[in-house]
Amino acid sequence: MAPLSRWSAALCTLASSIGFVQADPSAGDYYVHDLPGAPKGDLVKMHAGHIEITPEHNGNLFFWHFQNKHIANKQRTIIWLNGGPGCSSEDGAMMEIGPYRLKDADTLQYNNGSWHEFANLLFVDNPVGTGFSYVDTNSYVHELDEMASQFITFLEKWYKLFPEYEHDDIYIAGESYAGQHIPYIARAILDRNKKPETTSPWNLKGVMIGNGWIAPNEQYEAYITFAYEKGIVQKGSELANKLEAQLRVCRNELALTNSNKVGNRACEQILSDMLRLTQKKGKNGENQCVNMYDVRLTDSYPSCGMNWPPDLQYVTPYLRKSEVVTALHINPSKNTGWTECNGAVGNAFSAQKSEPAVNLLPGLLKEIQVLLFSGSEDLICNHMGTEAFIGNLEWNGGKGFEVSPGNTAPRRPWAFEGDAAGFWQEARNLTYVLFNNSSHMVPFDYPRRTRDMLDRFTGVDISSIGGPPAKSELDGEKLPDTTVGGVSNHTETDQAAKDEELKAAKWAAYQKSGEVVLAIVAIGAAIWGFIIWRARRRTTGYSGIPLMGNQSNGSGSGLEGFRNRRTNRDIEAGDFDENQLDDLHVTSPRDMDRNHYSIGGDSDDDDDDSVAEKGESTTAKGGKGSGK
Ligand SMILES: *[C@@H]1O[C@H](CO)[C@@H](O)[C@H](O)[C@H]1NC(C)=O
Ligand SMILES: *[C@@H]1O[C@H](CO)[C@@H](O)[C@H](O)[C@H]1NC(C)=O
Ligand SMILES: *[C@@H]1O[C@H](CO)[C@@H](O)[C@H](O)[C@H]1NC(C)=O
Numbered sequence: 002m003a004p005l006s007r008w009s010a011a012l013c014t015l016a017s018s019i020g021f022v023q024a025d026p027s028a029g030d031y032y033v034h035d036l037p038g039a040p041k042g043d044l045v046k047m048h049a050g051h052i053e054i055t056p057e058h059n060g061n062l063f064f065w066h067f068q069n070k071h072i073a074n075k076q077r078t079i080i081w082l083n084g085g086p087g088c089s090s091e092d093g094a095m096m097e098i099g100p101y102r103l104k105d106a107d108t109l110q111y112n113n114g115s116w117h118e119f120a121n122l123l124f125v126d127n128p129v130g131t132g133f134s135y136v137d138t139n140s141y142v143h144e145l146d147e148m149a150s151q152f153i154t155f156l157e158k159w160y161k162l163f164p165e166y167e168h169d170d171i172y173i174a175g176e177s178y179a180g181q182h183i184p185y186i187a188r189a190i191l192d193r194n195k196k197p198e199t200t201s202p203w204n205l206k207g208v209m210i211g212n213g214w215i216a217p218n219e220q221y222e223a224y225i226t227f228a229y230e231k232g233i234v235q236k237g238s239e240l241a242n243k244l245e246a247q248l249r250v251c252r253n254e255l256a257l258t259n260s261n262k263v264g265n266r267a268c269e270q271i272l273s274d275m276l277r278l279t280q281k282k283g284k285n286g287e288n289q290c291v292n293m294y295d296v297r298l299t300d301s302y303p304s305c306g307m308n309w310p311p312d313l314q315y316v317t318p319y320l321r322k323s324e325v326v327t328a329l330h331i332n333p334s335k336n337t338g339w340t341e342c343n344g345a346v347g348n349a350f351s352a353q354k355s356e357p358a359v360n361l362l363p364g365l366l367k368e369i370q371v372l373l374f375s376g377s378e379d380l381i382c383n384h385m386g387t388e389a390f391i392g393n394l395e396w397n398g399g400k401g402f403e404v405s406p407g408n409t410a411p412r413r414p415w416a417f418e419g420d421a422a423g424f425w426q427e428a429r430n431l432t433y434v435l436f437n438n439s440s441h442m443v444p445f446d447y448p449r450r451t452r453d454m455l456d457r458f459t460g461v462d463i464s465s466i467g468g469p470p471a472k473s474e475l476d477g478e479k480l481p482d483t484t485v486g487g488v489s490n491h492t493e494t495d496q497a498a499k500d501e502e503l504k505a506a507k508w509a510a511y512q513k514s515g516e517v518v519l520a521i522v523a524i525g526a527a528i529w530g531f532i533i534w535r536a537r538r539r540t541t542g543y544s545g546i547p548l549m550g551n552q553s554n555g556s557g558s559g560l561e562g563f564r565n566r567r568t569n570r571d572i573e574a575g576d577f578d579e580n581q582l583d584d585l586h587v588t589s590p591r592d593m594d595r596n597h598y599s600i601g602g603d604s605d606d607d608d609d610d611s612v613a614e615k616g617e618s619t620t621a622k623g624g625k626g627s628g629k
């Protein structure tokens with residue numbers, strides 16, 4: 002008995018060391034086999050999970066990747082980021098551009114304007130601590146360059162796992178405070194490409210920013226101009242005077258910092274005062290304020306939009322379901338439930354030493370395409386601010402949308418499927434699209450229109466795919482055909498066709514080598530004569546069968562090996578990790594763990610607090626998270 006148990010102890014040790022050696026996950030570990038509540042039929046091909054960024058601080062970024070439905074002329078990847086700082090990109094995945102939307106907390110339905118039609122989608126909860134991402138609470142990110150450098154680390158590791166996407170055309174898209182993140186990440190990618198040690202440059206082609214927080218100067222000014230325009234505040238009223246006074250304080254502070262800051266508290270107060278002072282009593286006597294993401298709507302004070310959009314009531318419980326957490330491979334170390342916006346991450350992200358992203362745009366516009374789009378009804382990052390800063394911006398040898406001295410690029414009216422959708426304006430690599438009748442989260446309101454915009458911007462050519470083109474016109478002029486829905490051949494079928502082709506090619510190769518072998522055999526036969534002719538088994542052997550055997554053996558053992566490795570590892574890692582975890586749980590007090598990654602979001606109490614905080618936090622976009 003004793004030797005046997007010693008043996009098994011030794012085996013256990015061996016298994017554990019194998020477990021540790023194999024701790025690096027492979028792509029298969031991220032495969033999403035099943036997504037609870039998904040509609041019947043083919044599941045979109047998905048991978049999800051954590052990538053370790055800063056092991057010394059337990060920093061892990063969560064990603065959710067959706068494979069494109071079709072490949073139109075080339076492979077594209079859209080990296081999508083939501084704002085905050087500290088708001089999860091699962092907003093984008095589940096309420097905006099992703100393949101699925103929630104009908105209720107349990108049921109997914111297809112989004113017929115999903116951006117995955119012709120592009121792979123990579124959603125990342127960025128920076129660490131946001132959404133499903135996590136990090137030690139004393140190691141949140143503070144500055145934009147630090148965020149960008151961590152993001153590059155993420156991409157390096159991600160492309161190691163998924164090299165098949167590394168040569169895609171890359172576009173970084175997102176909204177709100179990601180208007181700071183995106184240009185910084187784009188800059189970091191372009192700089193990385195230029196380093197001599199970079200063996201695999203990334204094909205960054207463009208960025209797309211919706212209602213972005215990009216240029217604080219003009220955007221702070223635009224709170225009041227927009228409020229006048231929309232009748233939220235009456236020009237000349239007492240309230241207007243109060244807000245104008247605050248704007249003067251704001252301007253003075255900006256002057257002191259040479260307008261080179263991402264956020265300013267005195268300036269943010271313009272918005273928070275506006276929301277507070279325009280409150281009205283609701284039907285049930287509750288305080289209602291303007292929804293800062295869609296001024297046609299109201300919300301309870303002080304949320305003022307943090308409870309919006311309506312799908313959020315389903316997204317939060319859905320992403321906290323244990324089946325969903327398991328399906329998305331959320332690490333056990335992430336022991337607090339998903340929250341849309343993490344106030345602690347937002348607070349820490351002060352960006353005190355970072356210059357605003359608008360300063361990076363002229364440099365980016367020399368190398369890539371930039372598209373800025375705005376929903377017309379958003380207050381917090383409203384279109385007037387965006388238009389104002391574009392007007393002041395100098396890039397590629399001109400200022401604003403001037404195309405020649407005194408001539409401005411025209412605003413071209415855009416009609417989508419017969420409706421007045423907005424307008425497009427373009428000059429020197431910068432495109433601006435205004436969406437009529439839309440909120441801060443344009444793809445939430447108009448998924449199909451944003452898809453049409455995406456396909457035009459990324460140059461999707463559907464001529465090789467088929468499907469009825471969408472009716473989309475600029476200046477009444479028909480645009481090149483793209484399609485929003487209705488494509489018949491899928492990537493899967495394309496892939497199957499490719500596999501067939503590959504198989505056929507392989508066969509041809511085998512047949513050819515078979516012929517060569519036969520030729521050799523024939524020569525051999527001529528030389529060795531009679532004896533060889535009698536050794537029929539050998540001839541038969543040479544005439545292709547061993548090759549076939551090798552082939553099936555080869556691929557068989559390869560597959561087998563893969564499967565075995567996975568199964569073995571799963572069993573070992575599963576058993577062993579569980580023990581390990583138990584140990585950890587025994588040795589480290591649960592509370593400590595909780596505090597470790599706590600984001601004030603597990604219990605309902607915490608939630609209420611954090612919502613309240615987020616409500617107040619409209620005061621500080623640069624400080625606390627608020628822009629989704
Ligand atoms: C797309 O979905 C929206 C909302 O569910 C629906 O109103 C619309 O008719 C759908 N369009 C198409 C082309 O299926
Ligand atoms: C616009 O961007 C392209 C790359 O997309 C670049 O080659 C070109 O030089 C840029 N145009 C200008 C005027 O800088
Ligand atoms: C919407 O956009 C169209 C251009 O397509 C424009 O003519 C129209 O005035 C806009 N409508 C509203 C309500 O802003």
Ligand SMILES: *[C@@H]1O[C@H](CO)[C@@H](O)[C@H](O)[C@H]1NC(C)=O
Pocket residue numbers: 438446
């Ligand atoms: C504007 O959007 C709302 C929904 O947000 C919709 O009910 C309304 O029909 C839209 N108006 C126009 C003119 O498209």
Ligand SMILES: *[C@@H]1O[C@H](CO)[C@@H](O)[C@H](O)[C@H]1NC(C)=O
Pocket residue numbers: 465466467468489490495498
């Ligand atoms: C996709 O379908 C169209 C017809 O709708 C066909 O002409 C085309 O060859 C197909 N493409 C591929 C790659 O199978």
